[in-house]
Amino acid sequence: MSSSHSSHSSHSGSNSNNSSQAASPGARLRQAWQQPPLCIPGVFAPLVARMAQRLGFRAVYLSGGALSAGYGVPDVGLLSVSEFADEIRRIAAATDLPLLADADTGFGETLNVERTVRLYESAGAAGLHLEDQQLPKRCGHLSGKTLIEPGQMEAKIRAAVAARRDPAFVIIARTDARGVTDLADALKRAERYVAAGADAIFPEALQSVEEFAAFARALPGVPLLANMTEFGKSPLLAAQQLAELGYAMVLYPLTAFRAAMRAAQETLGSLARLGHQRDSLPSMLTRAELYDLLDYTDYEARDRVYFSVSVTPPP
Numbered sequence: 321m322s323s324s325h326s327s328h329s330s331h332s333g334s335n336s337n338n339s340s341q342a343a344s345p346g347a348r349l350r351q352a353w354q355q356p357p358l359c360i361p362g363v364f365a366p367l368v369a370r371m372a373q374r375l376g377f378r379a380v381y382l383s384g385g386a387l388s389a390g391y392g393v394p395d396v397g398l399l400s401v402s403e404f405a406d407e408i409r410r411i412a413a414a415t416d417l418p419l420l421a422d423a424d425t426g427f428g429e430t431l432n433v434e435r436t437v438r439l440y441e442s443a444g445a446a447g448l449h450l451e452d453q454q455l456p457k458r459c460g461h462l463s464g465k466t467l468i469e470p471g472q473m474e475a476k477i478r479a480a481v482a483a484r485r486d487p488a489f490v491i492i493a494r495t496d497a498r499g500v501t502d503l504a505d506a507l508k509r510a511e512r513y514v515a516a517g518a519d520a521i522f523p524e525a526l527q528s529v530e531e532f533a534a535f536a537r538a539l540p541g542v543p544l545l546a547n548m549t550e551f552g553k554s555p556l557l558a559a560q561q562l563a564e565l566g567y568a569m570v571l572y573p574l575t576a577f578r579a580a581m582r583a584a585q586e587t588l589g590s591l592a593r594l595g596h597q598r599d600s601l602p603s604m605l606t607r608a609e610l611y612d613l614l615d616y617t618d619y620e621a622r623d624r625v626y627f628s629v630s631v632t633p634p635p
Contacts, residue, residue, distance in 0.1 A: 345446035346488035349418035350519075352378045353543055357563035362386050362573040364580070366414030371613060373415045379446070380415060382408060383573035384422035390577075397455055401427040405439040412444025420490070422573075423448040425455060425468075430479040437483040437491075447490025449522050449545075450476055452497070452509060467500050470509050474516040481517040492545060493518035499525040499553065507538050514542055520568070521545070525553040529565075532557065536566030545569040550578060 343351070352358050362383040363369040369380045385395040387407055393399070404421065412419050421440055426433035433450065440448050452473040454466040473493065480491045493513035497506035503526075510521045520543035523535050532554075536544055546567040548556055559570045587600045611617070 344486050344488050345412070345418045345444060346484075346486050346490050349379055349420060349446035349490050350488060352418065353520075353568040356568045357559035358569045359559050360420060360569055360571050361576055362571075363411060364390060364577045366410045367613060368576060369411045369415040369417065369419070373417050374613070377417065379418045379420060379569075380411070381571060381573060382411060382419060382421040382445075383577070384424050386574055386577040387422075397424055401432075401436050401439055405443045408440055408443040408445050418446035419444065420492075421445045421448045423450050425453055426450050426476050426480070430475050433476045433479040434483040437480050437489070438485070441484055441486065441489050445489075447492060447519070448480075449492035449494045450480060451494040451522075451524070452513075465496050465500050467497060470512050473509070474512055477513055477516040477518050490519050491517065492520045492522050494522035494524055496524045498523060498527070498531070503531055503534065507535060510535075510539060510542075514539070519543065522547065522571075527553050527555075529555060529557065529561075532562065532567070533565050540566075543568040545571055547571045547573065548575075549573050550575065 358378060360379045360381045361372050361377055363372055363380045364383070364386045372380050382404070384399070384404070387404065388395045388399055391399065391403075401423075404423070408419060408421050423436050423440065426436050437448065450473075452467050452470070454468050473495075477491060477493055484491070493510070493516075495506050495509045495513065497509050506523055510523065513521060521539060522545040524547060526532050526535060526546075532546060544567045546557070546562045546569070547554065548559075548562075548570055549572070550556065562570050583603065587597070587603070590600055591597050605613070
């Protein structure tokens with residue numbers, strides 16, 4: 321992460337006077353990846369997006385896996401585009417950072433992809449990624465995936481590009497071919513997807529440093545996204561190493577979600593065993609820290625101002 325940590329960057333879109341707000345979300349995401357590595361953490365709630373902004377991240381991500389898990393279901397394409405768009409809207413309202421969002425397979429064929437792009441863009445996303453899996457889709461690091469034909473994916477990309485109102489809205493093509501066929505097929509597909517209009521390529525589930533390097537060498541000048549999801553098929557490489565290999569963006573889709581779920585499990589387990597939560601207090605945000613993250617005092621101050629203005633009744 322190239323930007324420095326800060327305890328108070330900006331709190332929400334409505335309160336920030338950041339000059340970068342003049343640019344569209346897509347334009348800001350494109351600008352951010354010009355300074356690699358752009359580390360993009362998955363945020364599973366609007367408040368987590370605000371936390372990421374305060375910690376100095378330059379973009380955030382909505383993961384379909386995290387969103388599905390939050391609903392208590394696996395990442396197999398069960399949620400609808402409306403549920404994704406609703407969450408995008410909530411997250412985008414809580415942060416000034418550009419938000420990249422998972423769009424799975426586009427929720428259908430080309431006309432569905434058009435609608436997906438329009439809904440995501442109007443909800444405030446900076447861009448999305450589409451994958452070349454068939455439904456029912458699977459997590460990119462699990463077995464049992466099947467691929468659509470490259471021509472079908474090219475048609476989806478063309479539909480996505482045509483549907484965006486802002487030409488800077490980012491369309492990333494994800495290929496899952498490495499885990500289904502081989503690296504050569506993944507590269508061929510990536511080349512075709514770029515020719516079809518994709519702004520960047522997301523090669524899923526590469527299995528070694530050598531594969532990451534080979535993929536980048538084969539696509540010079542193409543913005544690439546590396547997925548550093550935990551417990552998957554890819555080695556967990558440092559962001560700077562990935563930047564040196566040629567990757568503009570590094571994704572951490574479930575890192576915070578997994579850590580938060582473990583913390584919840586341990587806290588609830590302790591409560592169940594002990595009948596009190598006193599031992600868990602050191603690992604909690606304090607009331608003051610939570611209120612600070614929520615800008616509680618700003619809300620109170622504005623409320624006081626509104627009520628301090630005297631209103632002269634009409635004659």
